Amino acid sequence: MQADVFVKKRWNSFIFLLILLVVTFVSIVITEFNMAKGLASLPKALQWGFTNFYPDEMALTKLPDILNKLRETVLISVAATTVGAIFAFLFALFGSRTTKVNGVLSKVSRGIATIFRNIDISAWSMILLFSFGQSALTGYFALFFGSFGFLTRAFIETIDEVSSSSVEALQATGAGYFSIIFQSVIPSGIPQMISWILFMIETNIRSATLVGILTGTGIGFAFDLYYKSLNYHTASLVVIVIVITILTIEYISNYVRRVIL
Structure with a gap:
């Protein structure tokens, strides 16, 4: 009985994780978010921050x-x-x-x-x-x-x-x-x-x-x-x-x- 409950919880967790991944993928497609482009722009953004964002x-x-x-x-x-x-x-x-x-x-x-x-x-x-x-x-x-x-x-x-x-x-x-x-x-x-x-x-x-x-x-x-x-x-x-x-x-x-x- 306990084994069945444990297996059911694992399946529920797996299904929830799968749904979450699908929703994330769909959101990325709809918003046209480019992960590679975002990561590539990070060094430039940090450089701008260190150059401009400090009190003088x-x-x-x-x-x-x-x-x-x-x-x-x-x-x-x-x-x-x-x-x-x-x-x-x-x-x-x-x-x-x-x-x-x-x-x-x-x-x-x-x-x-x-x-x-x-x-x-x-x-x-x-x-x-x-x-x-x-x-x-x-x-x-x-x-x-x-x-x-x-x-x-x-x-x-x-x-x-x-x-x-x-x-x-x-x-x-x-x-x-x-x-x-x-x-x-x-x-x-x-x-x-x-x-x-x-x-x-x-x-x-x-x-x-x-x-x-x-x-x-x-x-x-x-x-x-x-x-x-x-x-x-x-x-x-x-x-x-x-x-x-x-x-x-x-x-x-x-x-x-x-x-x-």
């Missing part, structure tokens, strides 16, 4: 303006994530099987979170451009909606995973709903929730670069402006600043996770 003395004079744009991007990312986390926590309480008020509200909360989570931040940016135009508010709401959807789902799973036993114990003693939230859900789930919030801040700072290009704000707009004006040296400085910022935020985030978890 003139680019360094733009550093204060770049850092100002970076500060705007980081602050918007942090604000969108933290406010999104507050709303996500409220929806997670209603959507969690452990703390739900009733089944209908739970399904509604999960449904709203699913919709917001499955719409990409770049898509949110383009949708919101029609209402708010190219402004920092568009970028803020795009990051907020994305953060809200992701964190709601993450918080629901956290509450169901770490709080179920303590919630049942408090319910058995006749504790009220808010007593359960403040005495069980928050104390047991807060470390993991903070970890998810830090992860979302990292993600939003990365995403904010693309969002800035679409909304005309922040560090993404600065890169787009310098790149399109053929000022590659300053554009490379923007990229270096973004990379350093992301690595710094990730280091701080990992340190905080080690402390609280």
Whole structure:
């Protein structure tokens, strides 16, 4: 019996791999992608990058303006994530099987979170451009909606995973709903929730670069402006600043996770 199951899994894996190879081949044919030509152009592309894509003395004079744009991007990312986390926590309480008020509200909360989570931040940016135009508010709401959807789902799973036993114990003693939230859900789930919030801040700072290009704000707009004006040296400085910022935020985030978890 086990041998039959093993053989069936191997055949399923083989069929999936075969389908994947066929889809890849068809995609290459449709897009007329030439692998040999792409590899042959790689040395020339690297040569161009080393020749043009580095900050020079003139680019360094733009550093204060770049850092100002970076500060705007980081602050918007942090604000969108933290406010999104507050709303996500409220929806997670209603959507969690452990703390739900009733089944209908739970399904509604999960449904709203699913919709917001499955719409990409770049898509949110383009949708919101029609209402708010190219402004920092568009970028803020795009990051907020994305953060809200992701964190709601993450918080629901956290509450169901770490709080179920303590919630049942408090319910058995006749504790009220808010007593359960403040005495069980928050104390047991807060470390993991903070970890998810830090992860979302990292993600939003990365995403904010693309969002800035679409909304005309922040560090993404600065890169787009310098790149399109053929000022590659300053554009490379923007990229270096973004990379350093992301690595710094990730280091701080990992340190905080080690402390609280």
